[in-house]
Amino acid sequence: MIVSKRLKAAVICFLLVFFFLLARLAEIQLFFTESFSKSNINLIQESVKQRTEEVLISDGRGSFLDRNGKELTGKKQPAVILFPFLVTQDWPVDRVSDILGMKQGELRQLLTEAKKPVVLNSRKIKHLTKQSVSNINSLKYPGIYGVYMKDSKETNIAAHLLGATNQDPELLKKKYPGRKELPITAKIGTSGMERTFDEFLLADQDTKLLYHVDGRGNPLFGMDVKYTAEANAFYPLQVKTSIDRNIQKAMEDVLKDRGLKKGGAVLLDIEKSSVLGMVSKPDADMSKQQTLQNYMLTPIYPGSVFKTVIAAAAIEQNEVKPGTSFNCNLNLYGEPGDDKGTLSFGESFAQSCNYTFTSLAEKLIKKDDSVIENMAEKLGLTQRAGWEGKLYREDGFRQLYNEKSGVIWGDDKDKTVKKAVAQTAIGQKNVKVTPLEVANMMAAIARGGEKKQVKIADKIEYKNKTTMASFKDQPLKGENIDKYTAQQLQKILREVVTSPKGTGRRFQDLPYEIAGKSGTAQTGMFTKDKQTLYHKWFAGYFPADKPKYALVVLHMDTPGDKALTNTVFYDIVKKVHENEINQT
Template identity: 25%
Template sequence: ERVSEVILDPDITVEQAVKLRSLKLEAFRVNNAFRRYYPDKKIFSHVLGYVGVADEGDQIIGKTGLEASYDDLLKGQVGKRTIYRDVKGKTLDEKVIAKAKPGFQLNTTIDAGLQRFFYKRFKEQLNHLNRTSGVGIAINPQNGEILSLINFPSFDNNEPAKYLNSHNLPLFNRAVSGVYSPGSTIKPFVALAALNEKVVTPVDEFYSKGYLELPNPYHPDKPSIFLDWKAHGSVNMFSALARSSNVYFYIVGGGFAETKGLGIDRLQKYWKMFHLGKKTGIDIPAEKVGFFYTPEEKEEKTGDIWRIGDTYNVSIGQGNLAMTPLRLISSIATLANNGKEYRPYIAKSIVDERSNIAQLNIKKKVLDYSKLEPIIYEVKKGLRDAVSKPYGTARWLADLPFKASGKTGSAQFANNTKTNAFFVGYAPSDNPEIAIIVLIENAREGSINTLPIAKDTLWWYYMNRIASKKNE
């Protein structure tokens, strides 16, 4: 009778193994086996993922992260042997049917030094703010390589089972699965649409007195008020991006007085052009897609018609508009790269047991709007001003050793009682090597809390990846 071996416990201690072997039980076998160990634990866990026993059978397979995406390459080929035993379970003979073959090694795009620094600096800032959740991603705009991807809270991927019931969801990959309203980080795309559709020129000005007031046909004595975060005075496209003026983007997005504005259809046309409602196609599992509701979808879901206030809200990244942090920074990287988008990816090549290297066949360029480069150039000037001008919301980064560009953002949620804080940016401004997003959930004071992380991480990148090359 042929009987298959069944694994009773895949994870016994050395002491247990010695004791079991000393008993010399014929029906039992104690085998040595390789076990995956992750020395950096929480720092790389959402990139690498972890392994576990398959739902069916007893093989160890990749469950999340790169472990899951490239399981077929990493696990190799399982060996087979036939064991002959007598009725008492005593082994009479063994024959190897197929030798086990090792899997490939995987080379990645992750910059380990950058990842470690980014994680450490992010954790320090969260501790300082008494916050627990956030996302950090760094990407090379010129080719789509993910240089760093971190999530908070994180988990030790040597012991993932410990976190299954954690209330703050450390196993959840917020970078690719979390869907957030982008706040003011959407404004560069609104500016691009308004310029290309000739709604405004870069130097056309609107006046922000701190709010926009619309007549309310239902309550004439109670006009509708749409707030700016401060009174900015006269702003054009450059200073509106630098100052993050809401009133300017209400007007170019939804229209006001004699200015017609883009309207929701043209806004969504450009968001679709830049893939804001699509997955990026990154090579780790569980990527989610964001959304932006059409007027018809809003009415179907809520029973309420689309109003100009809805257009105002989405023009500043609030309301019926959301996306993943990865989607957002990938699209910002497209602007940084003058309209050319590359699919984000992490696995670069594989190495066999003889150290032969094979590049993975990855479709990289997925979008090319370089025809819009003159318009993108104007938008990028506004993003540079956000850092370089004394009134820029990202002026904290002005003394970096290279030119940086960026956009801050704050998005309210939970009935406007909490705020997620964003920074998106890239450097060097004229030839970007790195684009970065920092997102802190429920950040209290808003986007200013993201800037120390972004600044120190970009500074580290310059000193260790740009200046070091100049000194070679």
């Protein structure tokens, strides 16, 4: 009796397990073949993949172009693809050898050792050309193909600005809850412009060469290689940026060659209010999260660059009279400690006298305790500088990912504290602004006071080069400084360079006349040998008489005597001049 009960229990358990496995098999084979598990895995596609060899020519994702239509995200290069099954065929190895300039034995060895299709690109064959691709395809032999494909190992320029793509299932579900056709393995933009423009760049179909294999890797249906591609004249889309590829590359080379490790540079086209080049250091490394921050869009202590704001407020409030002088033997708190002598307003700005601007700030705040932040707003330092507006269904589309806005006061009570006002006046205490905002301020001054949003993209194009959407010039919200204030600022910004003791006198021999302002901000950090670390700035525009470019260079966390700011600014201006000459 006991044995019979145990036998029945065992049979029942066996049947339960059997029916569970049968139900699971039905689930896999019949009911959920295209959306298995919570991850919605397409089992049919995965099954086909297991018996398919393929070469991805293009992932089908949209791309970024520079202002002249040059590729920014990986240039398509000539390549030749050889499939492994050729070793079993009497293929024209002699002719392929002649076209590629490789020995026949080398080609045969590559295929003999290959488990996947062999891709020969310019990294392996230096003299591979468009003609090589044409000659290869003229052979019309199955398993031998000439194509154009992006080099996956090629380093893209403007890495921080353009951003990156990755597999991120959670972000995919969040951004595209209704797009069930998107596989969980789909790559989406996770940073930079790849993220902000992701909806327009998403791949619909990739382009690849593929063939089916048996368990041993031999062709399953003979030498039938299929070509799959997006048969659409309009997609994928392309984002035409304002970046000048030549200038961007030159800026990156300058920072690399000079050894600037942390900080960066941003160059604007003043007339178009657009970014020509933007570099952030350290270089972006996807395995190191701390390297992905774009410091050109991050609020940083500006130091004496912020004296531009105090100068503008003093001019507008008529606090600077002709003949007014300042005792620049006093430090920022009005105590003995400096030795610059008695200076005029213009000389004080050129030599960056702290006392002049802290004393002016104190007078201004007594009249109006909002004067500093109001002037900062007029100059575009308290709101994001990047383009924001309506794009199709999205009212608040932003071109620049994770761009921050500047701040002036940490606490309104600081306005009644003399030392806090003094520190604020020279761009310390709680003052933080982004290099892009500072560059945009310089552009606004150069334009006569008109401030605009900064564009990084001009338009979105269809594959056939027709326009899908364009981004019009837009003003920054709020008031502008008046023309008289702008003219007076232009005058003292120029004096920074022309004055014998000006902090920008090094730039006197450049091919353009420069106007600008230096800045040195304490970070509160020190080197191992107790040297103080600073953020060193130079912000300006050029040519001073007919402004075309606004440039900001920032070297962060550097001892004062090792700052590369002026050297990098100097070199970039020369590169811009060389680029202009080459274009004429």
